[in-house]
Amino acid sequence: MLFGGALAGPALALPITCLLIAVAALVAPGAGLGSPAGSRRAAIRNALGGLAVPMPEARTAVALVALGIGFGIPLALGLMPGNAIALVGAFGACTAGHCLLAGATGARGDHVVESPVAWFALLSFCVLASALRFSTLDLRTALAAQAAIGPGALGGPLLFSAVDVLGGLVGLMAGAAWVEHLPRLAGSPQAEALDTALRWGESALVAAAVTAQVWGPSVGALLHGPWRVLVGPVAVSTLVTLAAVALVSILRSKIGAFPARSLLGTLAPVALVALLAARLG
């Protein structure tokens, strides 16, 4: 492939990533920041203002999170070739980078709420199971198969649609819990602002990863199919993804208020059985 053709993916990936993060920032819980737009601007300014971290690998740790978000969103949307394991790797990169930074900035006590490992595992399960429904781990193949079935609750066999919706909801809830339970960066306004900004990106990543496999065709389809035909469905699926980003951000603020663990403990096995039902028949 020539470089010109290869450039199309990143050229689409950058604006869609910025758009998803912007929506996450607009709807994100405003604890510690205040809700006005001025606070968001201040958060961005502080986040990019040069945090002093007493750790030699601090830049690499930030880069790890940025890499996870920067690669994860195009992967999830089918813009970049890859498989579901790589998407799990993106979650892992975000987790590792965030924990490294939190350890270096001395986050502890009431800032460290709970371990994100359980939520990471559940989120990974959702992503892998969604792809494996189509007997593949390749994300582009899974997205193409999903687009052929139809968008989520509106198309396809009834059982499949129910599975999509249930799996999507569990995935979004697990994702919101994962984002919220990552250890917090603390110690300075820059650290808190960087933490907030990273969480915006991670919320966008979660929403894209879960929703794209439930409601297609995603933006990546434009690279491979007739764009005149696809532009309408792609616009609708993009709106659904944006709504999912907003939902994750809203869920994040509610995580502490409802018994998420009990709810997920009930829903996850149901979703599991439902996801497998088509195969068990």
Add this chain to the structure above:
Amino acid sequence: MNDLPASWAPLGPYLFVAAAAVVVAASALGARQRKRQPAPPVAGEEATRLWTVTPPWEPALRRAGAATRRVSRDPLLAALGPAALGLTAFGLAIGRQPVVVFLGLFMIPTVALAPGVLRGRSAPAPFISFAASDLSLVLGLVHRHAATGIWTTPAPGHVGAGALLVALAAGLRLGGVAAGPDLASLPAPTQAGWFQGLFLAWWAGPSTAAALALVAVALWAGGVAMARGGRQESGLLFAGGLAALLAGLGAGAATLTAVGLAGTSFAMGDRAISMATLGLAPLSAPAVAVGILPALRPWIPAALGFFVVAVAIALHLLLDLPTVRARARLVPAGAAATVTAVLLAARGAETVVWAVYGLGLAGVVAALAVRPANMHYGGETPADTWGPDEDAGLERPGLGSVREAALAALGGALLVVALLMVGQLTVTGLRTNFL
């Protein structure tokens, strides 16, 4: 980053040798640096140093001179060098199948360990493990070459016992490295054994997939236990488990070399680059990537389930490990990054563009977000300085409680069951095959 192009396949074995050389050199340099005592500060010295101009090649010449003197003084190193060179030359001279090179090179660490054991200065466990590995390897190689006569291409149906022996050798080799009391206290040549173990895993490949998957699970279990004890070598065990799994899935030599360098880098203390490489590594398992499911083996989903859970646990347990304060620790990390970059470039224009996009984006964000003036190498992070009093009653990142661990285990179990069932096994299949 799947693998090197097919035409480069004969270079595969030499990648392991080159990686072992990098690691040995880095550990030797690191050991030298740790031994060197810092000179007391002299008033005005810093200001003088700022204005002193030295030619850029001077440090390299100084190091080369010191290394040469050290090699010439150390009889063991002096003997091993020509032996390795001779074996390499002989192996190259006899053709494209460097069996002799590898048989010889594999035995060098065992020989290097022998004097210490015989004099009662070191524990016999690594020596016994390495010797058993050598024996298994010789038997496996003899069997495999008698069956196929081809270095890299096994003949299906004729390699069962030989491949199992090679997998056993790989497990013993990896276990031997971990059995040592302290990685830094072992002679440098034994660290090459790590790459020999990886080579064995790669060579055994998919034909011993089940054995390699079991080895991977065992290594991860050991890694969790060691990381709980705060031992640096747990990084090697996690990387070894990942490499064994990838080898079972059919990953190529270059990928396993990158994983090996990342594992060594983990043990030497540069965690961030290592984690990035280990995170990227699953991308390279070609059997996982595309088209495996029609030929899915029953153990693969379970192994993948273990992989995801183990990575999640490892990421958290490894973060609190102390860092080795040596400048040479960056060498394996740099080599891992270089090999990964070469792999990306070999994959074609689209991969290169995506790599530039991702790394560029991450680099810009990291450069903006973190100020370099406050990054001091060798300094302790606030988390490192926590004492027992400060820790009392406070929660730290990681598996904080039994409840969290149980939840993670439950999630992992669900994942394993889901992958097992979604993969290819139906309820009937499960009943038939397992119940």
